[in-house]
Amino acid sequence: MSLRGRLIVTRPAFRLDLTLEVAPGEVVALLGPNGAGKTTALRALAGLTAMSEGQISLDGQPLHVLAAEQRPIGMVFQDYLLFPHLSALDNVAFGPRCQGVAKAEARRTAAALLERVGLAGHAAAKPRQLSGGQAQRVALARALAVRPRLLLLDEPLAALDAHTRLEIRSELRRHLADFDGVTVLVTHDPLDAMVLADRLIVIEHGAIVQQGAPGEVARRPRTDYVARLVGLNLYRGVADGTGVKVGELLLHSSEHLDGAAFVAFPPAAVALYRTRPDGSPRNLWRARIDGIERHGDNVRVHLDGPIAAFADITPAAVADLDLTPGQQIWASVKATETHAYPA
Amino acid sequence: MSLRGRLIVTRPAFRLDLTLEVAPGEVVALLGPNGAGKTTALRALAGLTAMSEGQISLDGQPLHVLAAEQRPIGMVFQDYLLFPHLSALDNVAFGPRCQGVAKAEARRTAAALLERVGLAGHAAAKPRQLSGGQAQRVALARALAVRPRLLLLDEPLAALDAHTRLEIRSELRRHLADFDGVTVLVTHDPLDAMVLADRLIVIEHGAIVQQGAPGEVARRPRTDYVARLVGLNLYRGVADGTGVKVGELLLHSSEHLDGAAFVAFPPAAVALYRTRPDGSPRNLWRARIDGIERHGDNVRVHLDGPIAAFADITPAAVADLDLTPGQQIWASVKATETHAYPA
Amino acid sequence: GSGEPATSASASAGGEAKEVTVFAAASLTGTFTELGKVFEAAHPGTTVRFNFGSSATLAQQIVQGAPADVFAAASPATMKTVSDASPASSPSTFVRNKLQIAVPADNPAKVDDLKDLTDTKVKVALCAEQVPCGAAAVKALDAAGLKVTPVTLEQDVKATLTKVELGEVDAALVYKTDVIASAGKVRGIEFPEADQAINDYPIATLAKAPAGAAAQQFVDLVLSQQGKDVLTKAGFEAP
Amino acid sequence: MGPRRGLTGRRPAGRAASGRLPWVLVLPAVLGLVFLVLPLAGLLIRAPWPTLLARLAEPHVLEALRLSLVCATVATAVCLLLGVPLAWLLARVDFPGRRLVRALVTVPLVLPPVVGGVALLLVLGRRGLVGQWLEATFGITLPFTTAGVIIAEAFVAMPFLVISVEGALRGADQRFEEAAATLGASRWTIFRRVTLPLIMPGVVAGAVLCWARALGEFGATITFAGNFPGTTRTMPLAVYLALETEPEAAIVLSLVLLAVSVIVLASLRDRWVSAP
Amino acid sequence: MGPRRGLTGRRPAGRAASGRLPWVLVLPAVLGLVFLVLPLAGLLIRAPWPTLLARLAEPHVLEALRLSLVCATVATAVCLLLGVPLAWLLARVDFPGRRLVRALVTVPLVLPPVVGGVALLLVLGRRGLVGQWLEATFGITLPFTTAGVIIAEAFVAMPFLVISVEGALRGADQRFEEAAATLGASRWTIFRRVTLPLIMPGVVAGAVLCWARALGEFGATITFAGNFPGTTRTMPLAVYLALETEPEAAIVLSLVLLAVSVIVLASLRDRWVSAP
Numbered sequence A, B: 001m002s003l004r005g006r007l008i009v010t011r012p013a014f015r016l017d018l019t020l021e022v023a024p025g026e027v028v029a030l031l032g033p034n035g036a037g038k039t040t041a042l043r044a045l046a047g048l049t050a051m052s053e054g055q056i057s058l059d060g061q062p063l064h065v066l067a068a069e070q071r072p073i074g075m076v077f078q079d080y081l082l083f084p085h086l087s088a089l090d091n092v093a094f095g096p097r098c099q100g101v102a103k104a105e106a107r108r109t110a111a112a113l114l115e116r117v118g119l120a121g122h123a124a125a126k127p128r129q130l131s132g133g134q135a136q137r138v139a140l141a142r143a144l145a146v147r148p149r150l151l152l153l154d155e156p157l158a159a160l161d162a163h164t165r166l167e168i169r170s171e172l173r174r175h176l177a178d179f180d181g182v183t184v185l186v187t188h189d190p191l192d193a194m195v196l197a198d199r200l201i202v203i204e205h206g207a208i209v210q211q212g213a214p215g216e217v218a219r220r221p222r223t224d225y226v227a228r229l230v231g232l233n234l235y236r237g238v239a240d241g242t243g244v245k246v247g248e249l250l251l252h253s254s255e256h257l258d259g260a261a262f263v264a265f266p267p268a269a270v271a272l273y274r275t276r277p278d279g280s281p282r283n284l285w286r287a288r289i290d291g292i293e294r295h296g297d298n299v300r301v302h303l304d305g306p307i308a309a310f311a312d313i314t315p316a317a318v319a320d321l322d323l324t325p326g327q328q329i330w331a332s333v334k335a336t337e338t339h340a341y342p343a
Numbered sequence C: 001g002s003g004e005p006a007t008s009a010s011a012s013a014g015g016e017a018k019e020v021t022v023f024a025a026a027s028l029t030g031t032f033t034e035l036g037k038v039f040e041a042a043h044p045g046t047t048v049r050f051n052f053g054s055s056a057t058l059a060q061q062i063v064q065g066a067p068a069d070v071f072a073a074a075s076p077a078t079m080k081t082v083s084d085a086s087p088a089s090s091p092s093t094f095v096r097n098k099l100q101i102a103v104p105a106d107n108p109a110k111v112d113d114l115k116d117l118t119d120t121k122v123k124v125a126l127c128a129e130q131v132p133c134g135a136a137a138v139k140a141l142d143a144a145g146l147k148v149t150p151v152t153l154e155q156d157v158k159a160t161l162t163k164v165e166l167g168e169v170d171a172a173l174v175y176k177t178d179v180i181a182s183a184g185k186v187r188g189i190e191f192p193e194a195d196q197a198i199n200d201y202p203i204a205t206l207a208k209a210p211a212g213a214a215a216q217q218f219v220d221l222v223l224s225q226q227g228k229d230v231l232t233k234a235g236f237e238a239p
Numbered sequence D, E: 001m002g003p004r005r006g007l008t009g010r011r012p013a014g015r016a017a018s019g020r021l022p023w024v025l026v027l028p029a030v031l032g033l034v035f036l037v038l039p040l041a042g043l044l045i046r047a048p049w050p051t052l053l054a055r056l057a058e059p060h061v062l063e064a065l066r067l068s069l070v071c072a073t074v075a076t077a078v079c080l081l082l083g084v085p086l087a088w089l090l091a092r093v094d095f096p097g098r099r100l101v102r103a104l105v106t107v108p109l110v111l112p113p114v115v116g117g118v119a120l121l122l123v124l125g126r127r128g129l130v131g132q133w134l135e136a137t138f139g140i141t142l143p144f145t146t147a148g149v150i151i152a153e154a155f156v157a158m159p160f161l162v163i164s165v166e167g168a169l170r171g172a173d174q175r176f177e178e179a180a181a182t183l184g185a186s187r188w189t190i191f192r193r194v195t196l197p198l199i200m201p202g203v204v205a206g207a208v209l210c211w212a213r214a215l216g217e218f219g220a221t222i223t224f225a226g227n228f229p230g231t232t233r234t235m236p237l238a239v240y241l242a243l244e245t246e247p248e249a250a251i252v253l254s255l256v257l258l259a260v261s262v263i264v265l266a267s268l269r270d271r272w273v274s275a276p
Ligand SMILES: Nc1ncnc2c1ncn2[C@@H]1O[C@H](COP(=O)(O)OP(=O)(O)OP(=O)(O)O)[C@@H](O)[C@H]1O
Pocket: A011, A014, A032, A033, A034, A035, A036, A037, A038, A039, A040, A041, A078, B122, B125, B128, B129, B130, B131, B132, B133, B134, B159, B161, D013
């Protein structure tokens, strides 16, 4: 294990307590709702926020005893924190200069990195002359320039436009693939997490609630937050054979289980009917329409009832069914589309 | 027309020149790559950046002659700019206080708004005690608190986690639906744009390159940026009947057209073959695999060749075809899946 | 004459409770404070307010309309500044001050007379020519036909004395009164040429003095034998 | 008092592990501190400790001390009232001749205080440009009154306030002011509710300088306001007179003044000097 | 010079349309400015213009002026060297007794300058605590030398620098320093390459105060360094002595000093006083 540690930060009204183990070359994505403690965790790793307890080791060496400037880290801050008095180029060259690289050499490195994030033309611009996305790319280049052993990225792509995001993501991915250090990445974008990370760690209220390979987490969410992140309806209930009792409702799935269990299905698997249908779907319940909104090419219907659920249907279906908020309706999901797993 | 104006801002190496017309109650989304001038446009509307020429009128009254504080606006900044010395509550109450609302009343309004963005528990926190997403929500509440006639939102949801984003987006949507003023929204998220906006305006290099209803823009992108935003492969060529000549390649579609034309198709419509297939797809070309990356549940393959294209295929297909970067391959798209329209 | 002197400083609401405002050179601080007490005892209901400062500053203040009744200056020149600007009663010299050589108590440079000051190894402080003690020093040295190169030309006699007290210089020319006031921290050495460089202290009531007769009474006290006693005790010479 | 020891101190929201203190900063800092404080040691050694208490009990000492504190505090208030807006004007409004005005603000600093006092007399004295008119119209005379002391102190001390506050204003991030403007705040509201709280450390620094300078002011005061016990004789003037008669007393008085000012300043809570 | 006119001026990256200037700020600002500058008018009126040029041509005036400028500038350099680190220590290192040390830094401000001079003599004079040793070991005596003038000026002026720079440091956003630390910058590098550039306006403000105060310094200088033409007689000393005999000459000398300082300060480019 290359990074290994227990991070404990106590604040009035907030406590972070994480155990992290990351292998060399591994990219871990921290996910979690706002205020979950992701930034706090990165700051503790960087040595910017004092830990109240715990320890961290990197490559077997204790890290928590070192001051921030002695840790072999590179960090992208959520709000960039580019030095306002230095040009983009000098911002990027700052780290190498601190490591004793000669000025010309540091500037060469910096120019190459700016080139890679598509900002060769803005090398001379001061941060206040950069747009939000440009600033974020400079911040990324600045963190990469120090060739860190531990790369800490706090939403490094949040301000990028879709196009640039793709490119920078690929660029970052290439970079991370060659990188034998440890990367901890905070993101709100499931796609970023899936593309960039080898493992996801989901934090809520300062504690890990789920972790695993991206596919595993996506298939078997264990909290509402994760379920929404990956776009699933998720319930917790008690399984008995192929049925999972969620509140009043019994949901059937194809898996055999016993005891506490999760059951999940995608919104697109939910079918809606004006009158009670008479067909194969095993899971059927009466729901009330709580809201309707466009969602990509489809329409997302919020359902209330024995279970709260989202249903994705086509605009044509909305018109056919003449759906309006407040209306009572029947909802069904095929047992083969639901997925049950132990809680 | 409620907002009507021509915005011209000239900077060394950058020129913004937009003509805007927005109806009362309409929500317009400004999209565009990083550095396109979106923030600059909002700042000009807010009176924070001096226009070199042009004029703006709101509800028939000239706006550009007013100082920022006299304009009936509310603005969310890309980097929030919460007042560091005031609590979240007082940040939100600041605007109403400036409008002469009594202190207790202003704080009540502010508390209600914080409640609506899910931060009732953080009312007393200073900005530096808020996480990124929390700060952004306070900034949104602060802008809404002044009951502006013109709402300017610069990436108001960028820092929110997926779950909160959904909620705040719905909240914002409800708010905007009741709002009879003009809203100009900057975003990089196509989904936000689709859900929130009545009309999209795409800016590149300071000029409008496309505008229209979200569906229209999504179906008929006119620039690479828009195409990637909505996830299409887009080419510009010369049409002659049902064929559009793109470089060397002739792409067939079901539409009849003549002259300069765009042709677009989704990555999922691209099929890949190891050997030349012998079937119905009319569009077939030889391509080189430039890169492969996970993309949601599928795999996105970057293709080089007579045209650059993305193909989305299932992981199973990747395994079956044993695809590797650098490999030569055949790609095909059915004519019914391509969509041609005049340039 | 412009401006009735204001009543702010020397408020005399009725006629009985009077106030005499005396502007006096800082070197008179000790003696005049004592005389003020004597005066107040002799004239119940009348108070004496002193404004001590550098004679030049006081002169400036009076010229600019300060509500002074009596001006006691440390040099005839400053008194002249005042009487030129606004008529004062004819000034009378009430004391004179004589120079002495002041040396630190242990007299490290073994200075005995004025001639020793010409030795370049002896650090000497003099007052600047612009201030009375400096002018007197120049006169005395001229009279002796000596040329002394001081290390500093001090702005007033107290500053000069401080340098001796702290041992920064080996000798200085200061007034006898200052030597006496230093209470043994410096030693005074008399020298004959001092008689050629006597400094006169003039005193006068100012025209339109708000205190009127009381002002003249204070001047009279200073000029009286009682006044002389107090002043000579402090080292001043009677004129 | 070695700063090294301090590293064990807690830093509320501080860094996990502070790096080594850079000697290239600490060394000159300690040197500077020694340079500023050592002369005080000299005074302390020379002070006539046995008679100290007796001297302090003298009523005129307390009187002068009280006058000094009152005048310096009022003068600081006046400076804040006039100086902070002036600093704002210099930092935020771009008017022609601004550089000249900024340089002119330093005039009272460069003017030897005694000359400053003379200048004040020339303008505000009974026969001065404005003083004449003040007396004729309102019957106000300023010289030789406590008000005169305050004016002299304010005149000498205000540049310190103006220049430090202007520095703070220029260092502050103006984008918060922009945000306030979009919320409908007038420039005055912005100033009061956004700018001022943000630059509070600079204002406090300026006020401290201003107060301390006013407390120690001598030349302009004695020239403009005279040296009357009870109304215009502040501690520095008392020190001056004490130097004439008994130098030891002068040291005692100085030490009293110092002690009081150090106590007042040291009791300024850290909160006041920190950014929000 | 009415600031109102200035609104027509161009503001490089400024707001589109500036709001009305708030009179509640402009009025006190103008009042403050008048208060600071009016006494100068008094001096200008009293100045003996016809003989002015003749007086200026006197060689000792130029000599004193040169000495003043050199000493004030060197003293400012010394203050920057020692004072900026001291300010950093006070603002960034949390050591016990910090509040007391911060208050002690103001000692030279509160001390009447003459007493300050005496205190310096007690420490650095021929028989002073340190001075004795300096003379015995290195043969250095400071009183009555130009170095003495510089020391006296630095002693009196340094608090201004320290306190304004500390104010600026406390007002600065420390998160940039954190960002620099994550890039491996030592505290010294952070200070030099991040903190210092960010607080430059505060440092310049402090240096201006410091320089101007040193230029006008009188009491401590004459007490510690004495007054000898060519080596220790700076302009304020010349002014003071002139005041004793011919006030007009004193005014001329003051005006010369003022004019030079205003010219120097007004030629400070705006760039130096603005945040990056
Ligand atoms: N300096 C601080 N003092 C006190 N509380 C703080 C401080 N900084 C953050 N918090 C609180 O600690 C919690 C965790 O904050 P953190 O910034 O780590 O969240 P996050 O996971 O990064 O959220 P986001 O996705 O919104 O950026 C939040 O509830 C926040 O309000």
